[in-house]
Each structure stands twice: as C-alpha cells, then as structure tokens.
Amino acid sequence: MPTSPASHHNLSDPAGDCGADRIGLSSFALKIVAIVGMTLNHAAYIFYPYLPFEAQCVMLAVGGVTFPVMAFLLVEGYRYTSNMRKYAGRLLVFALVSEVPYWLFLSHEGNVLFTLLLGLAALYLYDHVEQRAAFWLIFTVIVAASSLCDWGILGVVMILMIRIMPDRRQRVVYPVLVPIASLGLPRLSALMSSLDLVHLPFMLYAFVGCTGAIPLLLSYNGRRGRPLKYFFYAYYPAHIFVLGLAKGLMFGDWMLGF
Template identity: 55%
Template sequence: MGGEEHHTSSAHVTPQQRGISSFVLKIAAIFGMTMNHAAYIFGDTLPFWARCVLFAGGGLTFPIMAFLLVEGYRHTSNIARYASRLGIFALVSQIPYGLFLAANLNVLFTLLMGLGVLWLDDNARNRALFWTGLAAGAVLSLACDWGFLGIIMIYLFKNLRGERTAIVAPVGLAIFATGMPQLAELAAGAPTGDWSALPFALYPLIGCSLTIPLLSSYNGQRGRPMKWFFYAYYPAHIAVLGSLYVSIFGTLPHII
C-alpha cells in the first residue's frame, strides 16, 4: 500500500542501488499479513507452536506498510487519486475483515488517515492547525487496526527521513508499545505455567524487529510493479482464510 507511484527503472542497478526494492518489501508484507490473519482466524484450533510462528511472522507487516505509504506519498503525482484508491480498497476490505476477523476498522483506514496527516504536515497554514489535525487523526484512528500508534509511526517515518534513527525509532516505538505489555503478561503467567501471551509477544519482538534490517536495506527502487495485486490481496486473502475456516468448522471464526 504505497510506494508504487514512483521509482526509477531497476533495469540497470548501480552499486548505490543494491539492496531491497519495494517489490521485495511488499512480498514480505504479504507473507506477514497472511501469517498474522491465519493466526487470528484459526486461533486456538492451531497448535501452540504454530501460533508462535504465525504471530512472529505477522509482525513484519505494518512497519513495512507504513514505510511504503510514506514512500508512495513522497513520489505520488496525484495525492487525491492515491487517497481515493486507499479509501475504495479500505471499504471493500471491511466486508471480509468485519465478517471473519475483527469488529474494528481495517488497517487501510489507518493508512488513509496517515496519508491525510502526511499531507497536512506539508500543507497546513500553520503548525497549530497541523497538530490539531494530527490529534484528531490519532483519536479517530483508535477505531482502526493499529490505532494512534500507526499514525505516529507514519509521521515518524516521514519526518526522520535522512536521520540515523529514521528506521529504528518508528519500529522501536512499535516494539516497545506493543511488546512491553505482552512481556509483562508473559512474566505474570510464567510462574504458573501460563505461556498464552508468548505468541503475541513474538509479534513485536521478532516480527517488527526483523523489519529494521529489511527497511534499512531499501534501495529506493520499485522492482517488479505489483500495485493492484498488493491492494487486492488484502481483502482477498482474508476472504479465503475465513471461507476455509467456515468450510472446515461449519461456523464463522471468533471475531476479535
């Protein structure tokens, strides 16, 4: 979601362009989101070790999506078209997302609000107006997947660009904010043999952490174009996973 509006051709890769293209990042995000949603939809029907593996891989997804949203914003030639595309797929995705996965709004709404914050950051008449808009976006995003934490990460990815902390700070925020509560829960349950929080702790500690070297290796190149596939994959894979659950168990999965 993002990062597809731009980039020079990758036909002739110079030494400065070696690394990971947005295509590779999107493939990693696709694997991560599939693992994460499979873990949530199939839940306790899976072996404990499988949930640990799936949640650990799931942590790859949002930092990559947030990063590529910022890249897409920086290079888009038409912000209104970019926002419209995000909005349309957010609405379409809400059908399988709400039916099979969760009662809140899906992550594309978070990205859409993040895009609005990026635009406001560059176009607000004054900083007071921007900070008001950022606060409003953060509050509204509480109804969405990743919530205000996602909005702050998107803002940091944009405004720390070029700094040594450009990748570590936004991802580190996610690791700390989502990982520490899970570690506390894990520590509380460990003496009694309750390890149920472990899969959720692995999401930020393993998955999100792995995005730091991935994003740090980004070479600014598009690689193979896959804009429409990436957008369509989001609702499609949720619908497939949910339908598979229904076909196996004869009922809808538990909604989180």
C-alpha cells in the first residue's frame, strides 16, 4: 500500500489551513482503516458461501472504504515521493508477488496493486506530458489496460480525479461519487426491481463503505504517522494467502472467491 515521506503538507490543503494543531488522521491511521476494510472485504469474498447474510452485509459495507483511501494515499505518496523510480518499482514488485495468492484465491485478473501502479503512471504522465492531447490519448490506453485489473477503469479514473480537482473537498467527494454511481446505483436498481436481497451487501459496499471514506479523508491532517511502509505492502499478499488457505483447510474448498 502506498506511503508518503515523513514531513509534508496536506495534499488537499497545501496551504495548511486544515489546522495548525494537526488534529485529524495521519496517513498511518488511514492505512490502518484501509487494512481493516480490505481484510473484511476479501474475507467476505473468499468465505462468501459460508457466511451469514448479516455478516456479508457488514463486511462488504466496511470493505467499501478501502479503495478510496488507497487511491487518496497513492496520490499523496506520488506528490511527496523523493524517488519516483523506487516508488513505482516497489509497487511493481509487490504487485507481482501478490498476484500469486490473488490468482489462487480471489480472481483471475490483475490485483489492485497493478491498478495503483497504472494510476501512478497516469499521475506522472499528467505532470510531464506537455501536449494535453497526447496525454489523454495515453491515458485512454492506461484506462483500457486497467480494465484487466481489480477495480477496472474506475480506479485509474478516481486516482487522476484526486490529482486534478481544484478544491480540497472536491478531491475527496467527486472521485467517491464514481463508484457510488457505477457500482451502487445498479445494485440499488436491481434490488428494487427484483426484491432479491443478494444485491444488498454489494449496494452497501458502495453506499456505506465508499461514502464512509469521505469524512475519513476530509479529516486527513497531512502527517505521515508511524513509518511502517513495508508492512503495509507485505500485508496485502499475506492476508489473501492466509484467508485462502484457511478456507481450504476448514472447508476443503479451494475454489476462487465469489
């Protein structure tokens, strides 16, 4: 999971008007929130057939907070990284390592670290390709590539929106509206038309989880917090492997998650 240097100003509020006392959440605290949400989300998918309906609802509702926080921290890390090559290389290495448990236990697509890596490339090119038409052409290719990864085209679009929105609150709120509209509204429509509660957990993922990321990100205080960056990277493949192994040993089920 992306990290950022030890001292910097708030991405959303570079002038520092978020408060001189820095009350709020550090990037470390946001990463803890993302880890909790990610773990519950992946556990819900991996153990989906064995979970009570109520547990599915709660776990996916909390899980929806994860990607908006990860996307925000990626942009934060990009803005203040001192070595773009190392930053991208670190993401690539852990994306490749993570693909093994992800492919075995969750889905036959690129894991979310590849989505973040493509988003990082989009951020860099946005700032370094002077011809706007050339950039948008390249960005279209990046978006197409991201369709093969977790979060599909939504993830890269959200990452760039966080970078280019002019207002602090817009940078948080508008990107989150993307999954609410594209993931939540179709599930709401399906639920209302069919009255099939199977859609409810996935509707809650967008409407509760993604929406819940908004106050968290608005409370970001611009501080790094505890510097345990490699733990966050390593946790991603490790928790998928442990969850998948646990399901296999407990239920004799080695199939992919829902």
